[in-house]
Amino acid sequence: MPRSFGKGLGWCHGRFKGYGYRLTLSRQAILDVLSKTSEHLSAEEIYHHAYKIHPSxxxxxxxxxxxxxxQLQLVYKFDFGDGRARYELNRGIEDKNHHHHHLICINCQRIINYTDFIDEEVELLNKTEKGLTKKYNFRIMKHILQFYGLCERCKEKK
Amino acid sequence: MPRSFGKGLGWCHGRFKGYGYRLTLSRQAILDVLSKTSEHLSAEEIYHHAYKIHPSxxxxxxxxxxxxxxQLQLVYKFDFGDGRARYELNRGIEDKNHHHHHLICINCQRIINYTDFIDEEVELLNKTEKGLTKKYNFRIMKHILQFYGLCERCKEKK
DNA sequence: CTCCTTATTGGGAATAATTCCCACTTCCAA
DNA sequence: TTGGAAGTGGGAATTATTCCCAATAAGGAG
Structure with missing residues:
Protein backbone atom coordinates (compact mmCIF):
# COMPACT_ATOMS: atom_id res chain seq x y z
CA MET A 1 0.00 0.00 0.00
CA PRO A 2 1.06 3.59 -0.56
CA ARG A 3 2.29 4.26 2.95
CA SER A 4 4.26 1.16 3.75
CA PHE A 5 5.37 1.04 0.17
CA GLY A 6 7.64 3.99 0.69
CA LYS A 7 9.77 2.20 3.24
CA GLY A 8 12.22 0.35 1.12
CA LEU A 9 10.61 -0.05 -2.23
CA GLY A 10 10.79 3.49 -3.54
CA TRP A 11 13.58 2.48 -5.88
CA CYS A 12 11.20 0.08 -7.58
CA HIS A 13 9.12 2.97 -8.71
CA GLY A 14 11.90 4.46 -10.77
CA ARG A 15 12.77 1.09 -12.13
CA PHE A 16 9.22 0.63 -13.33
CA LYS A 17 8.85 4.01 -14.92
CA GLY A 18 12.24 3.69 -16.51
CA TYR A 19 10.92 0.81 -18.55
CA GLY A 20 7.58 2.41 -19.28
CA TYR A 21 5.64 0.17 -16.94
CA ARG A 22 2.90 1.40 -14.68
CA LEU A 23 3.06 0.92 -10.96
CA THR A 24 -0.53 -0.15 -10.37
CA LEU A 25 -2.20 -1.00 -7.10
CA SER A 26 -2.04 -4.71 -7.88
CA ARG A 27 1.66 -4.52 -8.55
CA GLN A 28 2.26 -2.49 -5.43
CA ALA A 29 0.28 -5.00 -3.39
CA ILE A 30 2.34 -7.89 -4.72
CA LEU A 31 5.63 -6.12 -4.11
CA ASP A 32 4.40 -5.23 -0.67
CA VAL A 33 3.59 -8.84 0.15
CA LEU A 34 6.99 -9.98 -1.02
CA SER A 35 8.80 -7.25 0.87
CA LYS A 36 7.16 -8.21 4.14
CA THR A 37 8.01 -11.87 4.22
CA SER A 38 11.14 -13.93 4.36
CA GLU A 39 9.30 -16.99 3.12
CA HIS A 40 9.34 -18.32 -0.38
CA LEU A 41 5.73 -17.85 -1.39
CA SER A 42 3.94 -19.55 -4.26
CA ALA A 43 1.80 -17.60 -6.69
CA GLU A 44 -1.31 -18.72 -4.90
CA GLU A 45 0.01 -17.71 -1.50
CA ILE A 46 0.93 -14.32 -2.88
CA TYR A 47 -2.53 -14.07 -4.36
CA HIS A 48 -4.14 -14.71 -0.98
CA HIS A 49 -1.94 -12.24 0.85
CA ALA A 50 -2.36 -9.59 -1.83
CA TYR A 51 -6.08 -10.08 -1.57
CA LYS A 52 -6.08 -8.55 1.89
CA ILE A 53 -4.38 -5.43 0.60
CA HIS A 54 -6.08 -5.03 -2.75
CA PRO A 55 -9.01 -7.44 -2.99
CA SER A 56 -9.62 -7.13 -6.68
CA GLN A 71 12.19 -10.22 -15.87
CA LEU A 72 13.15 -6.94 -14.24
CA GLN A 73 15.18 -8.95 -11.75
CA LEU A 74 13.21 -7.47 -8.90
CA VAL A 75 12.24 -10.96 -7.79
CA TYR A 76 13.77 -14.39 -8.16
CA LYS A 77 11.66 -17.30 -9.31
CA PHE A 78 12.58 -20.68 -7.85
CA ASP A 79 11.58 -24.25 -8.32
CA PHE A 80 12.00 -26.30 -5.19
CA GLY A 81 10.62 -29.47 -6.68
CA ASP A 82 7.11 -29.38 -5.29
CA GLY A 83 5.40 -28.62 -8.57
CA ARG A 84 4.85 -24.91 -8.15
CA ALA A 85 7.05 -21.89 -8.60
CA ARG A 86 8.09 -19.87 -5.60
CA TYR A 87 9.14 -16.24 -5.46
CA GLU A 88 11.53 -14.18 -3.40
CA LEU A 89 12.18 -10.46 -3.50
CA ASN A 90 15.65 -9.61 -4.74
CA ARG A 91 17.01 -7.66 -1.80
CA GLY A 92 20.51 -7.87 -3.14
CA ILE A 93 20.25 -4.68 -5.14
CA GLU A 94 20.18 -2.40 -2.13
CA ASP A 95 21.50 -4.79 0.44
CA LYS A 96 24.54 -6.84 -0.43
CA ASN A 97 25.16 -9.67 2.05
CA HIS A 98 21.84 -11.18 1.17
CA HIS A 99 23.17 -13.57 -1.39
CA HIS A 100 22.33 -17.10 -0.35
CA HIS A 101 21.54 -20.56 -1.59
CA HIS A 102 18.83 -22.97 -0.50
CA LEU A 103 18.55 -26.11 1.54
CA ILE A 104 15.18 -27.81 1.06
CA CYS A 105 13.41 -30.49 3.07
CA ILE A 106 11.83 -32.94 0.66
CA ASN A 107 9.30 -33.96 3.26
CA CYS A 108 7.90 -30.78 4.80
CA GLN A 109 9.18 -28.33 2.18
CA ARG A 110 10.92 -26.22 4.78
CA ILE A 111 13.46 -24.01 3.09
CA ILE A 112 16.60 -22.72 4.70
CA ASN A 113 18.57 -19.86 3.22
CA TYR A 114 22.20 -20.56 3.98
CA THR A 115 25.18 -18.35 3.50
CA ASP A 116 27.82 -20.75 4.77
CA PHE A 117 30.61 -21.34 2.27
CA ILE A 118 28.81 -18.89 0.03
CA ASP A 119 31.98 -17.06 -0.93
CA GLU A 120 33.76 -20.22 -1.94
CA GLU A 121 30.68 -21.36 -3.79
CA VAL A 122 30.33 -18.12 -5.67
CA GLU A 123 34.01 -18.15 -6.51
CA LEU A 124 33.87 -21.65 -7.94
CA LEU A 125 30.63 -20.92 -9.76
CA ASN A 126 32.15 -17.86 -11.38
CA LYS A 127 35.19 -19.80 -12.41
CA THR A 128 33.11 -22.62 -13.83
CA GLU A 129 30.90 -20.12 -15.57
CA LYS A 130 33.89 -18.54 -17.26
CA GLY A 131 35.24 -21.92 -18.30
CA LEU A 132 31.94 -23.10 -19.72
CA THR A 133 31.38 -19.81 -21.49
CA LYS A 134 34.64 -20.19 -23.28
CA LYS A 135 34.55 -23.90 -24.01
CA TYR A 136 30.95 -24.20 -25.14
CA ASN A 137 30.48 -20.65 -26.35
CA PHE A 138 27.44 -20.10 -24.17
CA ARG A 139 26.20 -16.86 -22.72
CA ILE A 140 25.43 -18.04 -19.22
CA MET A 141 22.60 -16.19 -17.55
CA LYS A 142 22.00 -17.96 -14.30
CA HIS A 143 22.85 -20.97 -12.21
CA ILE A 144 21.02 -23.08 -9.73
CA LEU A 145 22.61 -24.65 -6.71
CA GLN A 146 20.38 -26.38 -4.20
CA PHE A 147 20.64 -29.09 -1.61
CA TYR A 148 17.75 -31.41 -0.84
CA GLY A 149 17.25 -33.65 2.14
CA LEU A 150 15.36 -34.32 5.34
CA CYS A 151 15.29 -31.68 8.02
CA GLU A 152 15.88 -32.33 11.69
CA ARG A 153 12.24 -33.06 12.42
CA CYS A 154 11.40 -35.12 9.33
CA LYS A 155 14.54 -37.20 9.72
CA GLU A 156 13.21 -38.66 12.97
CA LYS A 157 9.85 -39.76 11.70
CA LYS A 158 11.26 -42.00 9.01
CA MET B 1 14.07 -56.40 -25.56
CA PRO B 2 15.44 -59.65 -24.29
CA ARG B 3 18.43 -59.79 -26.60
CA SER B 4 19.70 -56.26 -26.49
CA PHE B 5 18.77 -56.08 -22.88
CA GLY B 6 21.60 -58.41 -21.95
CA LYS B 7 24.26 -55.99 -23.18
CA GLY B 8 24.74 -53.75 -20.22
CA LEU B 9 21.60 -53.92 -18.21
CA GLY B 10 21.86 -57.37 -16.74
CA TRP B 11 22.72 -55.92 -13.39
CA CYS B 12 19.33 -54.22 -13.33
CA HIS B 13 17.67 -57.57 -13.25
CA GLY B 14 19.24 -58.51 -9.97
CA ARG B 15 18.50 -55.12 -8.57
CA PHE B 16 14.85 -55.54 -9.39
CA LYS B 17 14.45 -58.98 -7.96
CA GLY B 18 16.38 -58.01 -4.89
CA TYR B 19 13.64 -55.58 -4.02
CA GLY B 20 10.81 -57.90 -4.97
CA TYR B 21 9.92 -56.04 -8.14
CA ARG B 22 9.13 -57.74 -11.42
CA LEU B 23 11.08 -56.99 -14.53
CA THR B 24 8.18 -56.83 -16.95
CA LEU B 25 8.28 -56.20 -20.67
CA SER B 26 7.17 -52.60 -20.20
CA ARG B 27 9.92 -51.97 -17.71
CA GLN B 28 12.48 -53.63 -19.91
CA ALA B 29 11.35 -51.55 -22.87
CA ILE B 30 11.72 -48.34 -20.87
CA LEU B 31 15.14 -49.28 -19.58
CA ASP B 32 16.11 -50.23 -23.09
CA VAL B 33 15.07 -46.86 -24.47
CA LEU B 34 17.03 -45.05 -21.79
CA SER B 35 20.10 -47.20 -22.28
CA LYS B 36 20.23 -46.47 -26.00
CA THR B 37 20.18 -42.70 -25.87
CA SER B 38 22.40 -40.00 -24.52
CA GLU B 39 19.58 -37.48 -24.62
CA HIS B 40 17.50 -36.38 -21.70
CA LEU B 41 14.10 -37.69 -22.67
CA SER B 42 10.76 -36.59 -21.27
CA ALA B 43 8.15 -39.10 -20.17
CA GLU B 44 6.26 -38.60 -23.40
CA GLU B 45 9.34 -39.14 -25.54
CA ILE B 46 10.10 -42.28 -23.63
CA TYR B 47 6.53 -43.39 -24.14
CA HIS B 48 6.82 -42.95 -27.90
CA HIS B 49 10.12 -44.76 -28.14
CA ALA B 50 8.97 -47.57 -25.89
CA TYR B 51 5.91 -47.92 -28.05
CA LYS B 52 8.04 -49.24 -30.90
CA ILE B 53 9.46 -51.94 -28.69
CA HIS B 54 6.41 -52.90 -26.68
CA PRO B 55 3.32 -51.24 -28.16
CA SER B 56 0.98 -51.89 -25.31
CA GLN B 71 13.55 -44.47 -6.45
CA LEU B 72 15.91 -47.37 -7.12
CA GLN B 73 18.46 -44.82 -8.32
CA LEU B 74 18.63 -46.54 -11.67
CA VAL B 75 17.65 -43.30 -13.37
CA TYR B 76 17.97 -39.65 -12.51
CA LYS B 77 15.01 -37.35 -12.82
CA PHE B 78 15.80 -33.78 -13.82
CA ASP B 79 13.96 -30.53 -14.19
CA PHE B 80 15.49 -28.27 -16.78
CA GLY B 81 12.89 -25.57 -16.45
CA ASP B 82 10.73 -26.37 -19.46
CA GLY B 83 7.79 -27.65 -17.50
CA ARG B 84 8.35 -31.35 -17.88
CA ALA B 85 10.57 -33.85 -16.13
CA ARG B 86 13.44 -35.45 -18.01
CA TYR B 87 15.15 -38.72 -17.32
CA GLU B 88 18.65 -40.10 -17.70
CA LEU B 89 19.93 -43.58 -17.02
CA ASN B 90 22.33 -43.71 -14.12
CA ARG B 91 25.40 -45.14 -15.79
CA GLY B 92 27.54 -44.26 -12.82
CA ILE B 93 27.00 -47.52 -11.04
CA GLU B 94 28.99 -49.58 -13.50
CA ASP B 95 30.90 -46.80 -15.18
CA LYS B 96 32.53 -44.17 -13.01
CA ASN B 97 33.73 -41.18 -15.03
CA HIS B 98 30.18 -40.50 -16.06
CA HIS B 99 29.45 -38.01 -13.33
CA HIS B 100 28.54 -34.70 -14.93
CA HIS B 101 26.49 -31.59 -14.49
CA HIS B 102 24.30 -29.77 -16.98
CA LEU B 103 24.45 -26.65 -19.08
CA ILE B 104 21.06 -25.77 -20.54
CA CYS B 105 20.06 -23.43 -23.36
CA ILE B 106 16.98 -21.51 -22.26
CA ASN B 107 16.02 -20.94 -25.88
CA CYS B 108 16.35 -24.26 -27.71
CA GLN B 109 16.58 -26.51 -24.65
CA ARG B 110 19.83 -28.04 -25.82
CA ILE B 111 21.52 -29.73 -22.91
CA ILE B 112 25.23 -30.22 -22.55
CA ASN B 113 26.70 -32.65 -20.08
CA TYR B 114 29.93 -31.14 -18.89
CA THR B 115 32.64 -32.66 -16.80
CA ASP B 116 34.96 -29.66 -16.70
CA PHE B 117 35.84 -28.63 -13.16
CA ILE B 118 33.73 -31.52 -12.02
CA ASP B 119 36.28 -32.68 -9.44
CA GLU B 120 36.53 -29.28 -7.86
CA GLU B 121 32.79 -28.95 -7.96
CA VAL B 122 32.24 -32.30 -6.32
CA GLU B 123 34.82 -31.52 -3.70
CA LEU B 124 33.21 -28.23 -2.78
CA LEU B 125 29.74 -29.75 -2.84
CA ASN B 126 30.83 -32.51 -0.49
CA LYS B 127 32.38 -30.03 1.83
CA THR B 128 29.31 -27.82 1.80
CA GLU B 129 27.14 -30.84 2.28
CA LYS B 130 29.05 -31.84 5.38
CA GLY B 131 28.90 -28.32 6.75
CA LEU B 132 25.17 -28.00 6.18
CA THR B 133 24.51 -31.44 7.60
CA LYS B 134 26.20 -30.48 10.81
CA LYS B 135 24.93 -26.93 11.15
CA TYR B 136 21.31 -27.49 10.22
CA ASN B 137 21.04 -31.11 11.22
CA PHE B 138 19.78 -32.16 7.82
CA ARG B 139 20.22 -35.49 6.13
CA ILE B 140 21.16 -34.30 2.67
CA MET B 141 20.08 -36.62 -0.10
CA LYS B 142 20.91 -34.81 -3.29
CA HIS B 143 22.04 -31.57 -4.80
CA ILE B 144 21.32 -29.74 -8.01
CA LEU B 145 23.87 -27.69 -9.87
CA GLN B 146 22.93 -26.33 -13.27
CA PHE B 147 23.90 -23.48 -15.52
CA TYR B 148 21.40 -21.81 -17.82
CA GLY B 149 22.07 -19.54 -20.77
CA LEU B 150 22.03 -19.13 -24.51
CA CYS B 151 23.95 -21.55 -26.66
CA GLU B 152 26.19 -20.57 -29.51
CA ARG B 153 23.40 -20.61 -32.07
CA CYS B 154 20.66 -18.98 -30.02
CA LYS B 155 23.00 -16.25 -28.84
CA GLU B 156 23.27 -14.91 -32.40
CA LYS B 157 19.59 -14.65 -33.11
CA LYS B 158 18.87 -12.34 -30.21
C1' DC C 1 -8.78 18.93 -13.22
C1' DT C 2 -10.17 16.43 -17.40
C1' DC C 3 -9.41 13.89 -21.38
C1' DC C 4 -7.21 10.49 -24.17
C1' DT C 5 -4.30 6.85 -25.21
C1' DT C 6 -2.72 2.66 -24.02
C1' DA C 7 -1.05 -0.46 -20.55
C1' DT C 8 -3.25 -3.35 -17.44
C1' DT C 9 -6.79 -6.09 -15.48
C1' DG C 10 -10.21 -9.98 -14.04
C1' DG C 11 -12.12 -14.06 -14.56
C1' DG C 12 -13.35 -17.88 -16.90
C1' DA C 13 -11.95 -21.00 -20.27
C1' DA C 14 -8.02 -23.59 -22.24
C1' DT C 15 -3.72 -26.13 -21.79
C1' DA C 16 -0.66 -29.58 -20.39
C1' DA C 17 2.01 -32.55 -17.33
C1' DT C 18 1.18 -35.76 -14.04
C1' DT C 19 -1.58 -38.61 -10.85
C1' DC C 20 -5.54 -41.33 -9.72
C1' DC C 21 -8.63 -45.07 -10.07
C1' DC C 22 -10.07 -49.63 -10.90
C1' DA C 23 -11.23 -53.67 -13.39
C1' DC C 24 -8.34 -56.73 -15.84
C1' DT C 25 -3.94 -59.29 -16.66
C1' DT C 26 0.36 -61.40 -15.57
C1' DC C 27 3.60 -63.49 -12.72
C1' DC C 28 5.29 -66.63 -9.37
C1' DA C 29 5.34 -69.71 -5.54
C1' DA C 30 3.07 -73.38 -3.29
C1' DT D 1 -2.94 -75.73 -11.37
C1' DT D 2 -4.23 -72.18 -8.67
C1' DG D 3 -4.49 -68.08 -5.51
C1' DG D 4 -2.91 -63.86 -4.34
C1' DA D 5 0.01 -60.17 -5.08
C1' DA D 6 2.20 -57.16 -8.41
C1' DG D 7 1.62 -54.76 -12.51
C1' DT D 8 -1.10 -52.68 -16.32
C1' DG D 9 -3.98 -49.59 -19.54
C1' DG D 10 -6.71 -46.03 -20.40
C1' DG D 11 -9.67 -42.63 -19.32
C1' DA D 12 -10.95 -39.41 -15.91
C1' DA D 13 -9.32 -36.12 -12.38
C1' DT D 14 -6.10 -32.87 -10.68
C1' DT D 15 -3.41 -28.85 -10.68
C1' DA D 16 -0.30 -25.05 -11.93
C1' DT D 17 -0.09 -21.95 -15.36
C1' DT D 18 -1.35 -19.46 -19.69
C1' DC D 19 -4.66 -17.49 -22.84
C1' DC D 20 -8.21 -14.44 -24.28
C1' DC D 21 -10.76 -10.25 -24.55
C1' DA D 22 -14.05 -6.82 -23.11
C1' DA D 23 -13.75 -3.54 -19.37
C1' DT D 24 -10.79 -0.55 -16.48
C1' DA D 25 -7.47 2.58 -14.73
C1' DA D 26 -2.75 5.00 -14.99
C1' DG D 27 -0.54 9.02 -16.07
C1' DG D 28 1.01 12.57 -19.40
C1' DA D 29 -0.83 16.51 -22.18
C1' DG D 30 -3.58 20.23 -22.39
Missing part, protein backbone atom coordinates in the same frame (compact mmCIF):
# COMPACT_ATOMS: atom_id res chain seq x y z
CA UNK A 57 -6.36 -8.63 -7.91
CA UNK A 58 -6.93 -11.81 -9.87
CA UNK A 59 -4.66 -14.79 -10.34
CA UNK A 60 -3.82 -13.79 -13.90
CA UNK A 61 -2.50 -10.51 -12.66
CA UNK A 62 -0.47 -12.18 -9.98
CA UNK A 63 1.18 -14.49 -12.48
CA UNK A 64 1.72 -11.72 -15.01
CA UNK A 65 3.18 -9.41 -12.42
CA UNK A 66 5.51 -12.02 -11.03
CA UNK A 67 6.69 -12.78 -14.53
CA UNK A 68 7.37 -9.12 -15.10
CA UNK A 69 9.15 -8.69 -11.80
CA UNK A 70 11.32 -11.69 -12.51
CA UNK B 57 2.71 -49.74 -22.70
CA UNK B 58 0.54 -46.86 -21.55
CA UNK B 59 1.52 -43.49 -20.19
CA UNK B 60 0.57 -44.45 -16.65
CA UNK B 61 3.01 -47.29 -16.78
CA UNK B 62 5.73 -45.08 -18.15
CA UNK B 63 5.29 -42.59 -15.32
CA UNK B 64 5.03 -45.31 -12.72
CA UNK B 65 8.08 -47.09 -13.99
CA UNK B 66 10.16 -43.94 -14.16
CA UNK B 67 9.15 -43.13 -10.62
CA UNK B 68 10.22 -46.58 -9.52
CA UNK B 69 13.50 -46.42 -11.40
CA UNK B 70 14.26 -43.06 -9.88
Missing amino acids: SGMSTVYRTLELLA | SGMSTVYRTLELLA
